Structure formats: structure tokens, C-alpha cells
Amino acid sequence: MTDVVMEAVDVHKRFGRLEVLQGVSLAVTKGETLCIIGASGSGKTTFIRCINHLEKIDGGRITVNGHLIGYREEDGKLREDSEKSIARQRTQIGMVFQRFNLFPHKTAMENVTEAPVHVLGVPTDQAREQALALLRRVGLADKCDTYPGKLSGGQQQRVAIARALAMRPALMLFDEPTSALDPEVTGEVLSVMEELAREGMTMIVVTHEMGFAKVAADRVVMMDGGVIIEEGTPEHFFEAPEHERTKQFLSKIL
Secondary structure (H helix, E strand, O other): OOOEEEEEEEEEEEEOOEEEEEEEEEEEEOOOEEEEEOOOOOOHHHHHHHHOOOOOOOEEEEEEOOEEOOEEEEOOEEEEOOHHHHHHHHOOEEEEOOOOOOOOOOOHHHHHHHHHHHOOOOOHHHHHHHHHHHHHHOOOHHHOOOOHHHOOHHHHHHHHHHHHHOOOOOEEEEEOOOOOOOHHHHHHHHHHHHHHHHOOOOEEEEOOOHHHHHHHOOEEEEEEOOEEEEEEOHHHHHHOOOOHHHHHHHHHHO
16 A cells, blocks of 8 residues: 555544535545546535645544644544644645635746745755746746736646646645636646646546546546545546436536
8 A cells, every 4th residue: 555645534524513524535546646526515625625734624534645644643642733744744735726826926936936945945046947847847938927917817827736846746636726717728727737647646636627537537536415425437437427416417517
């Protein structure tokens, strides 16, 4: 099991009385692209936010590269870790949000170099060199000195992907990365993500883009009511789903 990058075991999460995650268990291996699909309110986004401790879990455990995320174990019990330790753990996990979350007062280059320089201590010249290579990789080498406000939504999201990759994470999380984009620029972002999948980046992608799931996913998971109700290859999912809820969902979305 040494190639397991992320493992969630019996994860529970409540908001007040509402139990949003009701015992989610899932493992993702190195180089795998896993797509999570499901209706709004099924727990997809909450689960992905729990992986890097943006949401605290109420039960179970999550590990990345064998290390507990957000907690340490003492006398057989989990206790919340220090902010410093959690910040260090997050350097292993890249996150791309629905809304791009770029620093509006920093250029594309500055957005990408910020964390390597100030979190990892990478020398500025080296960080700039790496950032230029990453911006070139996402097709934006000519936008280095451009501020987010002058970029299209698709360009901003591609900068956000480059920024996440700059930390050289073991795992990339995508939370519906195209949901805030116009249809005409969605393809730019998906093509970058497909390329990352081909290159063997370990990715968990919450998405409504079934075309992307068909092409790029190694495995697809369907969530409903805070639990995983079905998982399998894209071929299984789109050609022979077994669960009635999966069939209903796909019939509406395809």
C-alpha cells in the first residue's frame, strides 16, 4: 500500500445537526486521477475541503503520504494539530478552487512565486524561473506581468493551477474548477488538467464535466447524501452504472 497518496477512513462531518459526510472511505494511489461526481449537496466539496483541513472532520481520519492531516495521535485519540504543523502538511496538497483566489494586487508571476519563496524558502530567482516554466506549461508565458483583473476567467484559473503546482505537491485537489467559467474558456482549463493527468499527477477532481471524467479519470466516484454509492472506471460508470441514483443523475446531466 506504499503507493497510496491519500486515504480517508470512515470520515464524518457535521454542520450543526446536519451530517454532511456519513462515513466516507476512499484511497487514491500515486498517479491516479479520481473524479468525484454527484448532485449539489451530496458532500463532494465538503469532502475535498476536509482533505486539506479547510474543514475539520468530526470522525474518522485522513492521511496524505501516510501522515495524518490536521491531527496528531495521542494515547489512541486524535487531537487537532498546531497551525504551524497543519500549514506544513498543506504544502503537500495543491488546491484549485471554484473561484480563483488569486492575489489581485500581484501579477501572475508574483502569484506563482509567492508560496515557494515565503513558505518553502526558494530563492527568488529560482522561484521566478520555475514560475515562468509553469506559466509556459499552462499556456500563459506571455501573461507573466499581467494582474488578475486583466485576465479572463480561464486565464485566472490556469494561473491558479500554476500557483498550486509551484509547491510541487504530492496531491492536487480541484473543486469544480470550471463551474465559474464561461463555456468558451472551460476547455482551456480542462485541457491543462487532462495534460496533468497524462503526466501522472495524482489528482482528485470534483466536477460536473462528464467529458473530462470520461477522458482523464482512472476512476469515478458517485456521492449522494454524504456517502459514496458507486465507484468504478469511466467505462463502467458511463456505460453500465449499477446504482439507481447514479443512473438518474447521469440521465439528467448527460
